[in-house]
Amino acid sequence: MNPLRHSLILLIAATFCSSAPAQQTSFGIAAVVDGVPIMSSEVAQNIREREQMLMFQYQNDPAKLKKELALVREGALENLIDREILLAEFRKMGGVIMPRYIDEQINTIIRDVFKGNRDALVDELAKVGTSMKKYREEQEKMFIMQVMRQRHSGEHPPATPREVQEYYDKNVDKWREGDQIKISTITILKFAPESGSTPEKQKKIAEELRTKILQGADFAALAKTFSRDSHSENGGAWEWMYKTDLMPAIADAAMSLKTGGISPVLDMETSYVIVSCDAKKLGAAPSLEQYRAEIERMINAEKSKANIDRWMESVRKKHVIKRFQATTTKTPAAQ
Secondary structure, eight states, X not given: OOHHHHHHHHHXXXXXXXXXXXXXXXXXXEEEETXXXXXXXXXXXXXXXXXXXXXXXXXXXXXXXXXXXXXXXXXXHHHHHHHHHHHHHHHHXXXXXXXXXXXXXXXXXXXXXXXXXXXXXXXXXXXXXXXXXXXXXXXXXXXXXHHHHHHTSOOOOOOOHHHXXXXXXXXXXXXXXXXXXXXXXXXXXXXXXXXXXXXHHHHHHHHHXXXXXXXXXXXXXXXXXXXXXXXXXXXXXXXXXXXXGSOHHHHHHHHTSOXXXXXXXXXXXXXXXXXXXXXXXXXXXXXXXXXXXXXXXXHHHHHHHHHHHHHHHHHHTTSOEEEBSSTTOOOBOOO
């Protein structure tokens, strides 16, 4: 599927819960944009909506999921502030969205997510207490945000041969096929059977073990004593594995290490894992020409994003934005 179209589908689907009641009701104000309040409950609701989609998207990659969830939580308020700004700018320029564009967006999500079954979408909306009318209103706001950003992506010179070569050199590991790696692991369960065990205490144990390894302690000996996975009896050692057969978080951590290197403590769904890169066999790298067109598109997309970011930075200065440090106080934070 086209990456832009895939992103649009995720964006559309993320509004399923737009009218769902908050689990914890708060009447605090998180921010005010040109006199329009953004409630703390709205921020919390926005986070839940986006978390739902991320948990589906990264269900097989807990480390990536945790990272993306953290980004969502950190950026939720700023995202809603930007939405108010973009809607205001759209109204200022007298913009009008043709209803058929929203129809096309809704039909896209029905076709690609619900396999053409409109009733299935209606049923999902009903489960979270929202209506098709409310759903459509949210779609229009998202569409306006996308239009305004694309409008200011600006002109920029095409990717140069040097830029393409540098991008290829930096990212060739992503495209190489047949990489094999030999690793060892120490797995510390988050919920150990020992009395008084907590994830926080277990993480501390993992961090202490990693420190000992970096100071020269024997990895295999520690794995036999402390690790709780199927490789512990072998000192944590695994057989040779293709990178693609490992969990993405473990594979990425191992491949980023030099031979003999030790990873940070990886926060997995049910455990903390320390990875040792014991050896690597790199597969054949694809030719630059094979990926030239894709790389040029990626570079151009990055340049467009940079233009959008600069424009957003300038347009924010035209609006009165007040942020509040806590949802229960009315003391504005420093801008």
